[in-house]
Amino acid sequence: MKKYIFKICLVVVIALITWGAFIVFKPEPKSIGDLIESYENPGMKIKIRSPFSGTVLVAKNGRIIFEEAYGDANIATKTANTIDTKFGIGSVTKQFTAMLVMQLVEKNKMQLEDTIGKYLPYLPSEKASHITIHQLLSNTSGLPHYNGLESIGMSLNKFASTQYTPKALAKLIGKTHLIHKPGTTYVYSSLGYHLLGVILEEVSGKSYTKLLEEQIIEPLGLKNTGFETNAYISNELAKGYRYDEVYGWDWWFNSKHGGQTKSVSFRDQSTAYSAGGIHSTAKDLFIWSEAIKSNALLGPEMTQRMLTPNKQGYCYGWIRNWDDIIEKNTKVRLYGHGGALFGNSAFIALYDDETTIIYLSNRSNLKAEEILHQVHLRANNLKDKFKLKGYPNRSSYVKFKEAGGMVVLQDYFNRLSKYSGYTVNPSNSTMRGVMKIHLEAGEIEVADSLKTVFFSSYNPDERTLNEFGYDFxxxxxxxxxxxxxxxxxxxxxxxxxxxxxxxxxxxTYEDYENGIACYKKAVELGEKVAHRSLILYNENLKNARDKHY
Structure with missing residues (x-):
């Protein structure tokens, strides 16, 4: 019996080694089609976080050179994706919202310097009197992203499942707290683009849907693009899914190639709105991209203004030279924007070398920079040899110092900033890791200096500071x-x-007096907004008192 079990184990081990060797030594895909097929194969999922399902379109000099569909639009019904399948495009919607705003600016119906109180006088004065249209477009308004709703007691799940009128949505956003003085700092904010949608309706006297149809969809002859109802999204679009890697028992018996594909919850369209609620197809987005380049919807002067980089390279609905792409190929320059929305991912990229790459997917959280980089190489028959070099090893203090330490790290990001055209700092995870290795090595002064830089230059949001705190x-x-x-x-x-x-x-430090004081403050603030975690705050306060007294 023991010999039999040993033989079975040996066969399994040999099979795993053979499979692993196949993956490691499998030649790199040569064509765009081969590449996406390798991404569709779950065995290659690690490169883009999830097996690919969706559509891809690639063009050179205005001519489509590749378009193909992969995977299922609906797993339950086994309905395959086609090149005409409609997908939610998430934050690519911001390009359309920015265009609608600029069209009204071009017609002198609104000005970029206008404060939003001119159109939304019911908002609190800290926002109405100080935030401008330009700041909303450029993500410099000081408004938070969706996580800002949590600080006023609104869970993201509750928000996503609630139906709002545009005015009610604006009033909800008005309750959020500014995280920076308007105009001073770039912070990506979908809430700001929601306000732009409400303003568009106020200025035009038309719904966002109607304005989109009249000003963009009909002039361009787009057949599969729009902002529609919940019922339309449920029935006409590819179903959204997420892919979770699994381990242990589930890996062996409850997974397909190491992961599970799961349905995602539905998000009410009124909460996606002008920041992320549009649907489209790859073909329609290609027509849209060509219209941008040919000034078909907006004059050259206003188009240039729309595509002028502001803080951190963010234009109006477009990003100039996304640093994650530049880091992989320092020779390219591009405009682009991605989108992610409850089981959907999307990206449109317009390279200066006249390469256009568009993908739409009904899988969430794809690694866009990897997909775009690899597709661009194959579309132009390029070698992958222009990656920015010199990123120091940060696995330990010794290896970090051997690689040149802080001097080399700063030099790396100085070069990346130069290529990108705006200041690029090390990521939050990099800063946290470098602080840790210096602390563990007893280099307290260096760690303190990094912390000071992080506080002053990164302008971290609430969630980031909390993550750092709990990690330490x-x-x-x-x-x-x-x-x-x-x-x-x-x-x-x-x-x-x-x-x-x-x-x-x-x-945790057994400083109960200060702990109790902080918990009291949490309860006090939570009661003001009926925070969803108020019960937890009271429990924490009670437990701290019990331990202290």
Whole structure:
């Protein structure tokens, strides 16, 4: 019996080694078609986070050179995607919203310098009197992204499942807290683009749907693009899915090539709206991209203004030289924008070398930079040899120092910034990792200097500061966590969650008096907005008191 079990195990091990060798030594796909087919194969999922399902269109000099569909539009009914399948395009919607705004500006019906109170006088004065149309378009309004709703007690799930009128949506956004002074800092904010949709309706006297049809869809002859109802989205679009990698028992018995494809919850269209609610096809988006380049919808002067980079390379609905792409190929320059929406991913990229790449997918969280980079190489018969080099090893303090340390790291990002055309800083995870290895090596002054730079130059949001705090709280250097939690309450004093987290840190350090004070503050703020976590805040306060007294 033991010999039999041993033979079975040996066969399994040999099979796994053979399969692994096949994956490792399998030749690189040569054509665009071969590439996407390799992404469709779950065995290659690690390169783009999920097996690919959707449509891809590639053009050179205005001529389509590749278009193909992959995977299923509906797994349950086994309906295959076709090149004409409609997908939610998520934040690619912002391009259309920006165009509609610029068309009204061109007609002198509104001005970029107008404050939003001119059109939405019911908003609080801190927003109505200080935020401009330009700031909404360029993501410099000081408004948060969707996570800003959580600080006023609105869970993202509740928001996504609630139906709003445009005015009710604007009033909800009006309750959120500014995270920066308007005009000073770039922070990607879909809430800002929601307000643009409401303003468009106020100025034009038409619904967003009608304005989109009259000003863009009909003039371009788009057949499969629009902003439609929940019923239309449910019945006419590819179903959205997410792909989760699994391990252990599930990997062996409940997965397909190491993962599970799952349906996602439905998001009410009124919450996607002018920031992410449009649907389209790859062909329609190609027509749209050509219209942008030929000034078919907007005069040259206003088109140039729309495509002028502002802070962090963000134009109006477009990004100039996304650094994740430039990092992979320092020779390219491009305009682009991606979108992600409850089981959907999308991207449209217009390269300066006249390459256009569009993909739409009914899988969430695809690795856009990898797809675009690899497709661009094959569309232009290029070798993959222009990746930015010199990123130092950060796996340990010793290896980091051997690679040149902070000097080399800063030089890397200085070069990336030069290529991109705007300042690119190391990612949050990189900063956190570099702080950690210096703390573990006893280099406290260096870690402190990095923390100071992070606070002053990164303008971290509430969620990021909390993530840093908890990461350090349960690391080998827990005492370093406190300053991140404190900084969070300084920057976001009206956030009950920030105070609750600071309270948890103090209680972890057995500083019960400060912990109780913070928990009291969390409860006080939570009661003002009927926060969804109010019960938890009260429980934390009670537990801290029980431990202290």
């Amino acid at each position: 709280l349960y690391s080998e250097t827990p005492n370093y966590a406190l300053e991140f939690f404190i900084e969070n309450t300084v920057r976001f004093p009206n956030s009950s969650n920030a105070w609750d987290s600071l309270g948890e840190a103090y209680v």
